[in-house]
Amino acid sequence: MNESHSLARVDLNLFRIFVTVAQRGSTGAAAEELHLTQSAVSHALGRLRQQLGEPVLVRQGRHLVLTPHGRAILPKVQQALTQLQGCMGQGEGFDPRHSDLTFRLGFRDILEAMVLPRWMQELEQMGSPLSFTSSRVRGNQMAQRLLAGELDVAVDLERPVAAGIESCHLRDEPLVLLLGPKHPAFGQESFSQADYQASHHVLVTLQAEERAFVDQRMTGLQGERRVRLHCETYFAAAQVVAHTQLLLTMPATYGTHLASLLGLEVRPLPFDCSPLPIGLYWRRSSSEQAGLVWLRERLQQALAN
Structure with missing residues (x-):
């Protein structure tokens, strides 16, 4: 009886705020995401602590971290909120206009x-x-x-x-080759595998297993590329290609877009290469x-x- 009465008084918004603070690490960041004031978020955490009988988050330096109880209940709270959101959406569809x-x-x-x-x-x-x-x-x-x-x-x-x-x-997604106007093969019809391997390349940095995954699909390439530069993004790499003789191998759809923006040529790879799934x-x-x-x-x- 007492347990049912206690559950009836629980405000589900408190759990939503708890999850957001746990993910963002501070009441300020959570308040910004939830469109609330920071004091409202802090007050909600206080109310949740009262209802649960113990804290779920404690301050550690400039951040809030989960207590053992908070770590224990967080996955259950997330799952419950997800299921409730799904129930609310059932039969109603979704209208992005509203x-x-x-x-x-x-x-x-x-x-x-x-x-x-x-x-x-x-x-x-x-x-x-x-x-x-x-x-x-x-x-x-x-x-x-x-x-x-x-x-x-x-x-x-x-x-x-x-x-x-x-x-x-x-x-x-197939891979293609981008080259800029300073490369000797720009505007030329032929471009061989020997030309590819004799050139220097800019490479977009991937994790080791991703790099291996991509390289394994280049079944027709003999030997390794001569990499002069590693970049974090394809846009930066393509800009380098536009101003140097370096080559860039990248996914075709985005490569075609960048080539049109930067005046680059898009070529098929001069060897067998399976597309990326x-x-x-x-x-x-x-x-x-x-x-x-x-x-x-x-x-x-x-x-x-």
Whole structure:
């Protein structure tokens, strides 16, 4: 009887605030994301502490960290909130014109350039209040960040999925070669594998296992590329190519876009190379949420085109 009365008085918003603070590490960052004042977030944590009978977060330096009790209940709270959100979305569909959700995307610079400009233009035209947060995610951190609720979806090379993660194939992306006007082969019809291997290259830095995954698909390449420069993003690498004799090997769709912007040539690779399989990943517990169903379908449409 007392337990039922206690549960009836629980404010679910307190748990939502708890999860956000746990993810962001401070009441200030959580307040900004939730569109609340910092004092309101602090007050909510105090009320949650009173209702639970012990703290879930404690201050450590400039950050708030989970207590043992907080670590124990966080996954259960996240799962419960996800299930409740899914129930609310059932049968109602999702209308981006009337939703103020914020979607968290695990994108690399390629997808940010290919997808976000068109999405934001379309949403602005329809008067949608939707917002997005895009961040670069490394493959070995993807499952952890999805399961923790830090990301709603992620797009990456296809890889085995962890428990609790769903995935689907998005597309096969071929690799192409970009060269600039200072390269001796610019404007020339022929470009051989010998030319490729004699040239110097700019390489976009990947994790070791990703680099191996890409290199393994270059079945026709004999020997290694002569890499002069490592970059973090393809846009920076393409700008280097525009002003030097260096070559850049990169995914075709974004490569074609950058070539049109920077006056570069796009060439097929002068050897056999299998395309890169690209996958979409999300939490299994969010599979039926109407907003995230819309988001996944929208991503599939964007990349299919």
